[in-house]
Amino acid sequence: LKLAFDPAANEAFWSAIRTIPGFPVDDEIRLRKMIFESDAIFRLPSLLRDDFHGSGERLLMVMDATPMRRGSADLKPLVLKLLRQAGLEVEPVVLQPDGSGQVHTTLAHIETVKTRLSNDALVLSVGSGVVTDITKHACYLYESENAVKIPYVVYQTANSVSAYTSNWAPVFVNGIKRSLPSRYPDMLVCDLETLRDAPREMTLAGAGDMLAIYVSLLDWYLAHRLGMDSSYSGLAQALVGPLLEILQEYAEAILHPTLDGMAILAKLITLGGLAMSLTHATTPMSGYEHVISHILDLINEKQHQPLTQHGLQVALSTIIGVEVYQTFLREFIPENVSIEACYPSADKMRNRILKELAQIDPSGAAGEECWTEYAMKLEKWHANRAELMGFLADWPDIQRKLLSMTCSAGKLARLLKKLGAPVKFDQLNPPLVAWQVKYAFMNAPLMRKRFTLGDLLLFTNWDREALWEHAWGKTQGTH
Numbered sequence: 001l002k003l004a005f006d007p008a009a010n011e012a013f014w015s016a017i018r019t020i021p022g023f024p025v026d027d028e029i030r031l032r033k034m035i036f037e038s039d040a041i042f043r044l045p046s047l048l049r050d051d052f053h054g055s056g057e058r059l060l061m062v063m064d065a066t067p068m069r070r071g072s073a074d075l076k077p078l079v080l081k082l083l084r085q086a087g088l089e090v091e092p093v094v095l096q097p098d099g100s101g102q103v104h105t106t107l108a109h110i111e112t113v114k115t116r117l118s119n120d121a122l123v124l125s126v127g128s129g130v131v132t133d134i135t136k137h138a139c140y141l142y143e144s145e146n147a148v149k150i151p152y153v154v155y156q157t158a159n160s161v162s163a164y165t166s167n168w169a170p171v172f173v174n175g176i177k178r179s180l181p182s183r184y185p186d187m188l189v190c191d192l193e194t195l196r197d198a199p200r201e202m203t204l205a206g207a208g209d210m211l212a213i214y215v216s217l218l219d220w221y222l223a224h225r226l227g228m229d230s231s232y233s234g235l236a237q238a239l240v241g242p243l244l245e246i247l248q249e250y251a252e253a254i255l256h257p258t259l260d261g262m263a264i265l266a267k268l269i270t271l272g273g274l275a276m277s278l279t280h281a282t283t284p285m286s287g288y289e290h291v292i293s294h295i296l297d298l299i300n301e302k303q304h305q306p307l308t309q310h311g312l313q314v315a316l317s318t319i320i321g322v323e324v325y326q327t328f329l330r331e332f333i334p335e336n337v338s339i340e341a342c343y344p345s346a347d348k349m350r351n352r353i354l355k356e357l358a359q360i361d362p363s364g365a366a367g368e369e370c371w372t373e374y375a376m377k378l379e380k381w382h383a384n385r386a387e388l389m390g391f392l393a394d395w396p397d398i399q400r401k402l403l404s405m406t407c408s409a410g411k412l413a414r415l416l417k418k419l420g421a422p423v424k425f426d427q428l429n430p431p432l433v434a435w436q437v438k439y440a441f442m443n444a445p446l447m448r449k450r451f452t453l454g455d456l457l458l459f460t461n462w463d464r465e466a467l468w469e470h471a472w473g474k475t476q477g478t479h
């Protein structure tokens with residue numbers, strides 16, 4: 001088993017994927033070089049100098065204060081030393097954690113980095129998802145405001161999320177995580193020893209985040225067939241290929257990390273990031289399971305708890321989502337849908353959202369933020385009544401297609417076990433309990449404008465309480 005498309009091939013990679021239907025042939029794609037190599041760290045100075053000669057007068061290195069290891073060395077001081085030994089002047093920019101002890105992707109941090117930028121800057125981020133997102137988005141905003149281009153190089157320190165090659169940035173806006181359009185890096189550097197020595201939890205999270213496709217790609221197709229999303233194509237699916245089978249094959253090399261295992265995972269994550277960038281949407285990699293995860297983050301944030309490792313939380317939300325899909329695909333009967341009852345009024349939904357969100361944010365700010373987005377979805381849903389009729393008529397075809405895209409919850413759980421990852425919410429750090437996950441499951445549809453299975457269940461008045469009991473019992477119970 002190998003990747004259908006290998007991003008390490010660079011030129012050949014780009015020309016191969018250009019032929020896939022859905023590829024945005026008119027896009028300017030700045031990401032030209034992706035390196036997945038043993039000892040890539042020692043090439044970093046020459047990569048920076050050769051590729052950005054003349055443009056980078058000031059080299060800024062953005063990182064957080066977390067110590068990282070590479071073999072017996074301290075990673076960040078090692079990078080600094082290598083760059084300085086090569087005669088590059090480096091200005092370190094260190095992001096400080098908030099009260100929870102973590103750095104989050106907030107507008108305040110983005111602003112901190114942005115104020116350090118100038119037209120002659122060359123920017124290098126050394127970190128995982130959050131540091132990358134903050135730096136990427138600071139560069140993006142600076143470029144938009146000043147109508148210039150500044151080169152940005154990502155040194156990926158963990159196989160933790162698909163943020164590195166995505167031109168989106170998930171940012172906390174009024175306490176709610178939103179995906180904002182951002183930019184590609186110009187170069188991605190994966191030093192396999194750095195990835196191997198990253199905390200195991202982060203590596204597992206990267207694999208876990210990718211599993212989302214067994215829900216998110218279905219949600220995307222569902223939204224497409226209901227007239228709720230016009231961006232659908234087969235590009236994302238083609239890029240990630242037989243993900244589950246590849247992860248199964250490399251499970252051992254990820255659990256006891258080898259350089260080969262780290263390279264394959266880094267490439268899969270890269271492909272996931274590109275799937276989002278190239279379709280101009282995070283939708284292929286982020287459906288119902290991600291909204292559940294975002295609500296769990298919101299709950300932790302409001303309780304001033306540290307956030308659970310994103311990808312581990314997503315993997316478990318995916319297991320629930322997959323079970324819900326299996327039930328839906330088995331039990332949905334188009335003839336039983338009462339069309340008239342599928343269209344709640346704006347007033348009714350606004351009240352419901354404000355009331356539900358007040359449970360976790362009594363200030364009302366989160367509720368208002370959610371309603372702003374939800375209102376757009378509801379309006380579109382009302383306007384697309386004819387599409388629902390077509391959907392019901394075509395159900396056997398749609399059902400077949402969706403069944404071919406998902407897998408069983410048991411298969412995902414077995415893979416996680418093989419990887420040594422948590423399979424239950426109470427094994428996460430911090431642990432999550434049933435009421436929190438249930439709250440997220442029930443209210444996820446209320447949070448974003450993106451349409452998922454959660455919305456269809458809500459609009460068609462599915463017995464979601466019973467569905468929850470079933471999915472929780474089957475995936476998290478002791479039997």
Ligand SMILES: [Zn+2]
Binds near residue numbers: 161209290310314
């Ligand atoms: Zn994710």
